[in-house]
Amino acid sequence: MAMRYLRFYKEKSMYYQMQEGYLTLGEGDWQDNSVTMLAANHVPAKGANLVVTRESLPVGLSLADYLLNQKSTLARELPGFRILFEGPETIDGLPAHFLEFTWDNQGHAMHQMILMIVNNSRALNLTAT
Known part of the structure; x- marks a missing residue:
């Protein structure tokens, strides 16, 4: 191989x-701008999923700027958006940021976590629901 x-x-x-x-x-x-979704179909994790997205970033956009854009988008698009925890991370030597939050999906509380990793001008987001 x-x-x-x-x-x-x-x-x-x-x-x-x-x-x-x-x-x-x-x-x-x-460019790999794919989206991958893995869904749990077994008890007790049934309904949980992991979505992996990849995207190109404008040249020179820092992780801090990307994070501000992402949080602004989440706050604007998700009713009742509330951050529970967030903090910087390092994944395999690359800068990353962890974000845990809740929001209201038509009366159902949603709990999600996103790990954002930036490598040069590419972002890799892992979102667990």
Whole structure:
């Protein structure tokens, strides 16, 4: 598998792996802006899920600026948004931030946690509900 990866790398193609297999995308400026959702279908965790999102950030946008934008969006879009805990983290040497909050979803209390990791001009968000 490593040999294949090196071959794809030398060809300047994007090698994208997922649970079901992999894709080899032709030469070009491919960006992974995918969303992955994992849902628990077993007791006692039934209904819990983990959503992983990836996005490109404007050049020079810091984690602090990204965090302010994210919190502003959450406060604007989620009724009853209330932060329970937040704090800086470091994940594999990269700057990150943990945010735990609640909000009201049509009379149902929602409890979520987001781990935001920024690497250069890319953000990786892991959201647990």
